[in-house]
Amino acid sequence: MSFNPTSSRKHYHLFDDENIDHMYFDISPAGEIDANKYSLYNFTGDPKLEYAEWDSRMDMMGSWFSDMKKSNRFLYERESIDGSKVVSNVIDPETKTVKEMLNFASNDYLNLTQDKRIQAKVIEAIEQYGGGAGGAPLLSGTMSIIRELQEQISSMKAMEASIVYTSGYAANIGTISGLLGHKDIAIYDMFSHASLIDGSKGSNKKFFAHNDPASLEKVLKNVQNKYINKLVVLDGVYSMDGDICNLPEILDVAHYYGAWVLVDEAHATGVIGKNGKGTIDYFGLEGKIDIITGTLSKSVGAVGGFVSASQKLINYLKYSSRSYMFSTSPYLPAVAAALEGLKLIANNQAGQDKLWNNIQYVKARLLSAGFNIGNAETAIFPIIIGDDNKVKEMTYRLHQKGIFVNPVPYPAVPRKLTRVRMTITAGFSEDQLDNALNKIEETAKELSII
Numbered sequence: 001m002s003f004n005p006t007s008s009r010k011h012y013h014l015f016d017d018e019n020i021d022h023m024y025f026d027i028s029p030a031g032e033i034d035a036n037k038y039s040l041y042n043f044t045g046d047p048k049l050e051y052a053e054w055d056s057r058m059d060m061m062g063s064w065f066s067d068m069k070k071s072n073r074f075l076y077e078r079e080s081i082d083g084s085k086v087v088s089n090v091i092d093p094e095t096k097t098v099k100e101m102l103n104f105a106s107n108d109y110l111n112l113t114q115d116k117r118i119q120a121k122v123i124e125a126i127e128q129y130g131g132g133a134g135g136a137p138l139l140s141g142t143m144s145i146i147r148e149l150q151e152q153i154s155s156m157k158a159m160e161a162s163i164v165y166t167s168g169y170a171a172n173i174g175t176i177s178g179l180l181g182h183k184d185i186a187i188y189d190m191f192s193h194a195s196l197i198d199g200s201k202g203s204n205k206k207f208f209a210h211n212d213p214a215s216l217e218k219v220l221k222n223v224q225n226k227y228i229n230k231l232v233v234l235d236g237v238y239s240m241d242g243d244i245c246n247l248p249e250i251l252d253v254a255h256y257y258g259a260w261v262l263v264d265e266a267h268a269t270g271v272i273g274k275n276g277k278g279t280i281d282y283f284g285l286e287g288k289i290d291i292i293t294g295t296l297s298k299s300v301g302a303v304g305g306f307v308s309a310s311q312k313l314i315n316y317l318k319y320s321s322r323s324y325m326f327s328t329s330p331y332l333p334a335v336a337a338a339l340e341g342l343k344l345i346a347n348n349q350a351g352q353d354k355l356w357n358n359i360q361y362v363k364a365r366l367l368s369a370g371f372n373i374g375n376a377e378t379a380i381f382p383i384i385i386g387d388d389n390k391v392k393e394m395t396y397r398l399h400q401k402g403i404f405v406n407p408v409p410y411p412a413v414p415r416k417l418t419r420v421r422m423t424i425t426a427g428f429s430e431d432q433l434d435n436a437l438n439k440i441e442e443t444a445k446e447l448s449i450i
Contacts, residue, residue, distance in 0.1 A: 260291065
């Protein structure tokens with residue numbers, strides 16, 4: 001990399017024998033790559049980066065982040081000193097002091113990470129089992145508490161069998177990669193989570209328009225005689241938009257063309273369906289879904305992932321899913337937390353009714369104020385802005401006012417759909433919601449968003 005301060009541009013060499021041999025970036029008054037002119041795509045997704053040395057790639061990204069930090073607009077990795085609470089104590093990245101904030105950035109929808117009943121079970125598990133399992137599940141890492149958790153998941157999801165992973169990401173990537181060969185294909189809803197899409201790396205994949213059965217049918221017709229096995233993949237509740245999948249129609253189309261269906265229940269478990277059973281219960285489709293995956297780190301309040309399916313498929317995945325087979329079993333206190341969390345959810349003792357009261361209250365307020373919240377139906381609310389700089393600025397101003405929300409710029413979502421993402425949990429009082437919503441509306445007006 002070379003830099004000529006008179007040119008107001010940073011210049012990086014590329015090792016390409018053909019047309020592209022340089023990358024140039026405009027710089028900000030702070031002397032770094034201008035964070036207002038570029039997105040993360042420029043430093044992680046641009047094909048030109050393949051011709052840059054690792055050091056150059058790191059320097060580009062580092063300079064871009066540095067520009068955000070110098071203007072106090074870098075609001076990732078904000079550090080909490082007391083966990084995921086409704087009112088969290090967060091270290092302010094600008095002042096380095098502790099700041100009390102209303103937390104609308106957590107996926108802990110039922111606030112179970114702070115539940116005393118679960119904490120007691122964690123302590124019991126530590127006393128009985130210790131911490132780590134000490135081995136992979138196929139070897140010495142199978143514990144009675146893990147089997148109990150798997151049975152609890154199978155019961156909730158009305159499936160024959162389940163296995164648990166160290167994370168939801170590991171469950172998704174391990175399940176899909178464990179199934180797909182070179183003559184198979186995964187067909188994704190275009191809003192599917194990255195952990196699902198990553199499962200088909202090195203294999204075949206296509207996408208259909210979000211929640212659109214007609215689009216799925218076109219894809220399935222096109223691939224009908226080209227692949228042996230076809231897997232249609234979707235989220236039960238979509239993580240960026242908070243909308244629910246069109247499962248009945250998608251399932252009918254997929255099964256008509258002989259495809260299996262995988263539903264990721266990460267943001268649905270504990271939120272929708274009777275007693276929080278999830279998407280399949282919500283639509284009354286128990287026994288008709290081929291594969292259910294999910295996480296234990298959101299409504300369940302712990303960490304880990306799972307896959308539920310027929311006993312035959314679960315037996316197969318135990319030996320074909322590399323993220324299961326070659327990973328130590330999940331941390332046992334987290335297993336205990338997940339087990340108790342699922343029991344509380346199943347018995348409607350986890351605050352689901354309060355969560356839905358809060359969801360409905362916030363949705364009505366946001367719509368009446370004139371915000372674009374897309375098709376939000378659950379605990380996730382996108383405040384769609386379509387301008388990366390306004391997304392950063394709104395997040396910063398809300399941070400200054402004690403409201404913790406997350407910026408979602410391009411390329412996490414399309415440019416015209418960039419947004420501030422807020423999530424609702426059961427623990428908020430109406431006064432806290434009013435406080436936050438008043439500040440959100442005030443800030444949006446300052447920035448001419450509404």
